[in-house]
Amino acid sequence: AQSVTQLGSHVSVSEGALVLLRCNYSSSVPPYLFWYVQYPNQGLQLLLKYTSAATLVKGINGFEAEFKKSETSFHLTKPSAHMSDAAEYFCAVRIYNTDKLIFGTGTRLQVFP
């Protein structure tokens, strides 16, 4: 079975600091991986996706993620946090041969001035 695990339910950074949100996956087949962001009382917005092309994926709002097969990881990073980045972030994996997504438990990012 495929799954994703997000380490750390809460991450706090200062404005301007590096953002690192962790996601590890489990999959017996090459996975399709996604990062979504959710602002309060809103749906999810796609930040970026990995679909077996380049291992370093650049997304919107300055975020990027690197697929590392040896570490089964797909961590999300941003060099410099902005106050507007404060939100809930979800890592997800597509179930093989379907359009269904399995989501991680989410990481709440807080950004302090």
Next chain:
Amino acid sequence: GAVVSQHPSRVICKSGTSVKIECRSLDFQATTMFWYRQFPKQSLMLMATSNEGSKATYEQGVEKDKFLINHASLTLSTLTVTSAHPEDSSFYICSAGAAKNIQYFGAGTRLSVL
């Protein structure tokens, strides 16, 4: 990006009544739509997959008679929570499948059952 409209954004109802939630893809056609449920401070749990013109596929543990899904057109899917009870109170989110393995999400519906 593509736009998915979900309505209403918030609904409060009495126990025993039914509530309908609409999910529309505004600028693309979606043969597949998904319905999720999100409990406070938790992740999204897939409830069902809605396919245009056919019966929805429900995930294990989801009562199909409780959560009626209709996908009558390529741009509209509805979720009806029948005979709602307080334990059905939750945040319901729909998404529409588009090309390149992407799902576009609605803004969600917060259901409160009194």
